[in-house]
Amino acid sequence: MPQYPRYVHHADTLVAASGRALNHVTVADAELGHLTLDDIQITQQSLRDQAQIARDAGYTQLAQNLERAAELTVVPRDEIIAMYHILRPGRSDYAQLMALAARLEHHYHAPICAQFVREAADVYHVRGMLRHPDAL
Amino acid sequence: MTESQRFKVLAERDINRETFVEPWPEAGLMVADSPYDPQPSIQIVDGRIVELDGRQIDDFDAIDTYIARYGIDIAVAPEAMALDSLTLAHMLTDVNVPRTHLLRLATGCTPAKLVDIMRHMSVLEMMNGLAKMRVRRTPANQAHVTNRRENPALLAADAAEAALRGFAEIETTVGVARAAPFNALAILVGAQTGRGGVMTQCAVEEALGLRLAMKGLTTYAETLSVYGTERAFVDGDDSPWSKAFLASAYASRGVKVRFTSGTGSEALMGSAEQRSMLYLEARCLCVTRGAGSQGVQNGSISCIALPESLPGGVRAVLAENLMAAMLGLEVASGNDALASHSAIRKSAKLMLQFIPGTDFIFSGYSAVPRRDNMFGGGNFDVDDLDDYAVLQRDMQIDGGTRSISEQEAGDIRRLGARAIQAVYAEMGFPVITDAEVEAAVVAHSSEDMPARDIVADLAAADAFLASERSVVEVVAALAKRGFTQTAENVLMMGRQRIAGDYLQPAAIFDRTFTVQSAINDPNDYRGPGTGYRVSGERWDEIMNIRQAKSPRDFIVDRLGSPIDGLDAYGQAKRGGSTEVVVAIGPAFGRVITKTIGGIPHEDVLKAVLTGIAEEGLIGRIVRVWRSSDCAEIGHVGAKLSGSGVSIGIQARGTSIIHRADLARLNNLELFPQSPSMTLETYRAMGRNAARYAAGRITTPVPVTVDNWARLRLIVKTALLHRRETEEIRDLPPEALRLDWEPEV
Numbered sequence: 021m022p023q024y025p026r027y028v029h030h031a032d033t034l035v036a037a038s039g040r041a042l043n044h045v046t047v048a049d050a051e052l053g054h055l056t057l058d059d060i061q062i063t064q065q066s067l068r069d070q071a072q073i074a075r076d077a078g079y080t081q082l083a084q085n086l087e088r089a090a091e092l093t094v095v096p097r098d099e100i101i102a103m104y105h106i107l108r109p110g111r112s113d114y115a116q117l118m119a120l121a122a123r124l125e126h127h128y129h130a131p132i133c134a135q136f137v138r139e140a141a142d143v144y145h146v147r148g149m150l151r152h153p154d155a156l
Numbered sequence: 157m158t159e160s161q162r163f164k165v166l167a168e169r170d171i172n173r174e175t176f177v178e179p180w181p182e183a184g185l186m187v188a189d190s191p192y193d194p195q196p197s198i199q200i201v202d203g204r205i206v207e208l209d210g211r212q213i214d215d216f217d218a219i220d221t222y223i224a225r226y227g228i229d230i231a232v233a234p235e236a237m238a239l240d241s242l243t244l245a246h247m248l249t250d251v252n253v254p255r256t257h258l259l260r261l262a263t264g265c266t267p268a269k270l271v272d273i274m275r276h277m278s279v280l281e282m283m284n285g286l287a288k289m290r291v292r293r294t295p296a297n298q299a300h301v302t303n304r305r306e307n308p309a310l311l312a313a314d315a316a317e318a319a320l321r322g323f324a325e326i327e328t329t330v331g332v333a334r335a336a337p338f339n340a341l342a343i344l345v346g347a348q349t350g351r352g353g354v355m356t357q358c359a360v361e362e363a364l365g366l367r368l369a370m371k372g373l374t375t376y377a378e379t380l381s382v383y384g385t386e387r388a389f390v391d392g393d394d395s396p397w398s399k400a401f402l403a404s405a406y407a408s409r410g411v412k413v414r415f416t417s418g419t420g421s422e423a424l425m426g427s428a429e430q431r432s433m434l435y436l437e438a439r440c441l442c443v444t445r446g447a448g449s450q451g452v453q454n455g456s457i458s459c460i461a462l463p464e465s466l467p468g469g470v471r472a473v474l475a476e477n478l479m480a481a482m483l484g485l486e487v488a489s490g491n492d493a494l495a496s497h498s499a500i501r502k503s504a505k506l507m508l509q510f511i512p513g514t515d516f517i518f519s520g521y522s523a524v525p526r527r528d529n530m531f532g533g534g535n536f537d538v539d540d541l542d543d544y545a546v547l548q549r550d551m552q553i554d555g556g557t558r559s560i561s562e563q564e565a566g567d568i569r570r571l572g573a574r575a576i577q578a579v580y581a582e583m584g585f586p587v588i589t590d591a592e593v594e595a596a597v598v599a600h601s602s603e604d605m606p607a608r609d610i611v612a613d614l615a616a617a618d619a620f621l622a623s624e625r626s627v628v629e630v631v632a633a634l635a636k637r638g639f640t641q642t643a644e645n646v647l648m649m650g651r652q653r654i655a656g657d658y659l660q661p662a663a664i665f666d667r668t669f670t671v672q673s674a675i676n677d678p679n680d681y682r683g684p685g686t687g688y689r690v691s692g693e694r695w696d697e698i699m700n701i702r703q704a705k706s707p708r709d710f711i712v713d714r715l716g717s718p719i720d721g722l723d724a725y726g727q728a729k730r731g732g733s734t735e736v737v738v739a740i741g742p743a744f745g746r747v748i749t750k751t752i753g754g755i756p757h758e759d760v761l762k763a764v765l766t767g768i769a770e771e772g773l774i775g776r777i778v779r780v781w782r783s784s785d786c787a788e789i790g791h792v793g794a795k796l797s798g799s800g801v802s803i804g805i806q807a808r809g810t811s812i813i814h815r816a817d818l819a820r821l822n823n824l825e826l827f828p829q830s831p832s833m834t835l836e837t838y839r840a841m842g843r844n845a846a847r848y849a850a851g852r853i854t855t856p857v858p859v860t861v862d863n864w865a866r867l868r869l870i871v872k873t874a875l876l877h878r879r880e881t882e883e884i885r886d887l888p889p890e891a892l893r894l895d896w897e898p899e900v
Contacts, residue, residue: 024675027655036654045651047643050631057626060372060650062410070656077675078259079484079661081226085400085448086659089407097370100405101363107398109390133404139225140397147218147386149395 022069037061037093064090084132091130107140109149116151117141170497175465184428184436187419187463187472189275192430196269198237200230209268217386219439222396226446229263236264245276248285248482251683255288262482267438270482274434274475279508282474287512289481291451292662293677293688295513297556298488299323299523301343302530306335306613307605308580309573309588309596312346316572317565318523319350321541322557324664325488327378327520329359329530332610336360338585338617340373341630344649345579345642346572352645353665355412355658359531362394362402369411372627375649375658376412378453378488378519382443383417384436387427400447410653412663414488415449417441419472420459433463437476445483450661452480453519455490455509458532464495464505474508481514484674486662488519494526494533502535503547510547510555513688515662517555525601538600545701552698554690559701570597575639582633583625586612645669711875714808716749719758721895728778728889730796735774736845737802738764739793740892741784742883744807751809752872753831755838761894763835764803767842769898773799773849775842777894780804781887784880787821790814792889799849803841808876809833813845824848825856831869832860 023029034042038058049055071086092100106112106120117137125134144150166172181190199207205224206213216224236244244261247253262270277285299318303310315326328343330336340358347354358368359379368374380399383389389396399415406413417440419433428436437454444452454476456463463469477489489509496502509517521544522534529537536544545559573596577588586609595605627650634643648669652658658665661674681687690698722745731737738761745757761777768775778796780789790804790812800816801824809830812823825844827833840857847854866873 024660025655025657025671027652027657027671030655034654042651042654045647045654047631047635047640047647050628050643050647051635053632055628055631057370057372057624057628060628060647060653062408062653062656066410066654066656067407067659070659073675074660077660077678078256079450079674080229080263081445081448082450082659082661083448084226085404086407088401088404088448092404092408095408097367097409100370100408101366104363104366104398104402104405107395107401108393109395109398133401136397136401140395143218143221143397144395149218149390 022073024073026066026069034066035063037063062093064093067093088133088136091124091128091133094128095130107137109144110151110155113151114141114145117144170499171501173497177465179466181432182430184423184430184433185466186432187466187468188271188432188434188475190430190432190435193271193432193435194268196237196241196266196272198228198233198266200233203230205230209266218395219384219386219389219443222446223267223439223442227442228266232260232264234264236261237266237269241269241272242276244273245281248273248277248289248478249281251288251681254682255679258289258482259484262484267435267442270438270441270479271432271435274479277475279471279474282471282478283508283512286474286478286481286509286514287687288679288681289478290512290514290679291481291484291486291674292515292664292672293679294672295554295556295688296324296516296664297322297518298325298327298516298520300492300520300529300531300534301326301328301346301523302339303524303528303602304331304530305602305605305608306331306339306610307592307596307602307608308338308342308576308613309592310599310602310605311339311342312349312572312576313569313596313599314524315343315346315356316350316568319347319354320560320564320568321523323354323521323523324556325355325357325376325516326523327357327359331530332614333360333364334614334617336364336368336617337371337373337621338613340368341579342576344373344627344646345576345630345634348645348649349572349575349639349642350568351667352641352648353667353669355664366402366405367621369406370409372650374411376414377406378414379416380413380449381416382440383422383425384431384439385422385427385429388422388425391425391427396443396447399443403447403449407659410656410659412658413449414451414453414486415444415447416453416457417444418454418456418459418490419476420456420462424459424462434472434475438479441480441483441485445485449485450659450663451486451488451515453488453490454480455519457490457519458493460490460493460495470505470508477509477514484661486515486674488516489514491518491535492520492522492531493535495535506536510553511551513554521557528601542701542703548698549701552690552695554688554694554698558697561702566597573597575634575642578637578639579630579633582636583629585616585620707871707875710872711748711879714748714750714752714876719745719749719761722761722777723893723895724779724890725893726891728796728891731776731798733798735776735798736768736842736849737793737797738775738777739780739789739802739804739889740777741789741806741880742779742781742885743784743880744779744805747883748807748876748879751807751830751833752869752876753809753833755809755833755835757807759835760805760809760838762896762898763838764805764842765894766898766900767839768846769900771843771846771850773846777892779890779892781885781890784877784884786810786812787814787823790823791820794818796889797849801845801849803845806877807880808873811838811841813841813848815848827857827859829859829861829865831865832862
């Protein structure tokens with residue numbers, strides 16, 4: 021059961037997305053050039069722990085968001101931005117959205133996000149929010 | 157008709173520079189209760205919402221569908237929707253109904269239901285509701301730091317100062333989009349110099365904003381805009397799904413997210429679909445919550461002038477804030493873009509959020525001058541900071557800021573500007589000169605800054621954005637150049653990212669860099685004596701504004717040693733008919749030796765005696781010991797006066813011409829405006845008293861009326877009176893002789 025704030029209660033066991041322990045993320049390390057951006061990134065597990073904390077406190081939708089986020093931690097930065105663009109209205113046809121969902125599901129093991137994209141595709145189809153065939 | 161002078165004056169008032177229009181529901185120009193707004197309704201079949209606010213599932217637009225799937229808790233909906241809206245409104249104002257109870261019920265409300273609850277509530281009741289429903293127990297404030305010239309030294313200095321002033325978040329934006337990485341960097345470094353733990357963000361296009369956050373240059377994102385109609389949403393280049401995905405993308409990198417919505421945006425975008433602004437905002441809020449955003453910036457924000465042009469607009473804006481809080485969303489409650497020309501109107505509007513307290517009272521208090529604010533002006537700006545500090549002090553309210561001295565401001569500004577200078581130097585960005593740093597220390601606005609080569613800055617910003625370099629290199633640069641504390645604080649924001657505690661609702665960092673959020677600092681207001689109270693050190697800080705001084709030495713320069721040659725010679729007796737008694741208070745010319753206006757008492761006495769002599773009468777001085785009251789001093793003098801007429805003078809200079817046969821609180825002439833009195837007034841007072849005594853026709857002495865004097869000098873007045881009162885003795889009136897003769 022994660023305790024909150026995790027920074028206070030779990031400082032000894034917290035690790036960054038890179039696997040580096042929180043205790044080894046120091047200014048001295050930065051100065052020596054030993055740190056990368058992944059050393060200050062949150063892990064999938066940390067996000068799931070925060071989701072649990074949010075859910076227990078009654079913030080269900082925030083918990084769902086953090087669970088989607090947990091799935092997305094493994095998607096590279098540039099690709100996440102690209103995925104967001106694909107999901108914006110008028111950008112993609114149905115097949116492209118299905119392809120995005122498949123990539124999320126199979127390549128990144130992100131079933132919640134995949135389902136979310138499929139659901140969007142269906143709504144976009146009904147509401148005329150898919151890419152217009154004449155679009156440039 | 158001849159022009160009315162009064163209406164001419166009114167026409168020139170600031171309030172009459174605003175636009176006021178009548179409601180027009182078909183154009184969406186109606187803040188609430190449009191005849192086209194739907195009635196609340198819900199139907200759930202097999203665990204699915206098939207009817208929402210009068211619309212059937214087959215007719216759902218994308219927003220309806222999203223709300224039906226994510227925005228409403230179907231386990232609670234039947235119970236919540238069956239409750240009378242009036243009952244729910246009562247529960248909101250009833251301090252005995254806990255916040256958690258309402259949070260649960262609100263999750264089952266449709267947008268129209270939320271609006272229907274608001275319909276029953278006055279502004280005062282909504283404020284009560286907001287005090288209870290605010291997510292975080294401790295209120296806070298957010299600052300805007302921008303400038304027209306995108307000067308990094310000035311951005312860092314202003315951010316450092318804003319952080320020191322207590323703002324928990326600082327938001328910047330850009331004039332030129334390409335400046336974004338550098339502006340974000342400048343306020344990050346400045347803020348972490350001013351106080352570790354201040355969260356920062358840069359409002360730019362969604363994808364660019366995400367890129368900045370991923371580089372670690374921002375710690376939260378706020379401007380994820382949502383809209384209440386499908387058309388406006390799509391015009392905003394998003395759907396509820398893409399926006400929710402964006403929120404998850406931010407969270408996947410440990411970045412706090414707050415959505416933005418507000419009344420009037422849909423009408424401004426031409427697609428309000430005849431619905432009222434408040435109803436559309438309720439839809440936005442259900443989408444926001446459904447998307448899993450921990451909070452919202454609402455309160456009309458940049459559209460504020462539109463609801464304010466309509467009746468009930470300011471009330472509707474408060475209703476927005478309250479609906480959001482009911483949904484468990486952190487609320488950054490507007491008060492940012494220019495909302496009024498009128499200082500009265502803008503201050504009055506602010507009270508609706510300031511008094512109950514919100515998670516962020518301003519979603520951008522302009523910590524820079526209005527003309528440097530790139531967000532739409534800044535309804536309150538840096539020029540108003542002292543006013544704001546006084547409002548906190550007046551009402552014992554924590555508005556999220558504190559007053560700092562010029563020295564403190566200068567020191568922290570220099571440190572912030574030097575820190576960004578070091579980062580630029582170390583990372584090979586265009587040089588920030590020492591002259592720029594020094595200009596930033598003392599600058600008020602970007603006009604006080606030397607020009608920079610913006611082309612070089614933008615090229616460097618492009619390269620930085622495209623590179624793999626990130627906040628990690630910034631930390632290293634700061635450390636190498638000796639800005640150890642700033643380096644520690646910037647990295648700490650990264651370390652906190654690993655923990656993810658600030659992803660929880662309403663999270664900020666306190667001064668010990670400890671997170672405060674809905675989880676560990678939930679609002680527990682339950683009426684008097686509960687919830688957040690301004691007390692202890694925080695109250696000390698709020699009350700000790702930089703202008704406050706000790707009143708103990710306020711009147712020192714009015715005190716002195718007794719007048720030379722003013723000697724007592726026994727108990728005062730009644731005199732002859734050609735005299736006017738000059739009755740002075742217990743402290744006059746002894747302990748206190750100058751009037752409040754700074755005139756030496758000796759000169760006052762001589763002026764009065766000269767005036768009396770000019771009319772051929774004799775002035776006789778008497779000290780009244782038993783009272784410091786002006787009327788009483790004068791009245792005692794009158795009863796001793798052979799002519800029945802006296803002049804009574806308090807030590808502070810307030811005077812009266814009295815006559816023995818008048819009631820104590822009546823008078824012949826009263827001179828209450830002691831600060832405006834001159835020696836000529838005192839002399840004229842002497843002449844008039846003598847003329848009354850001699851039975852001559854007398855015109856009252858003209859006195860200057862300065863209604864501001866009382867306002868300015870009331871503390872001094874009180875202290876001088878108190879000092880004179882301390883000198884009261886249980887002694888009969890005393891005869892005095894001044895070793896001096898008037899030359900007439």
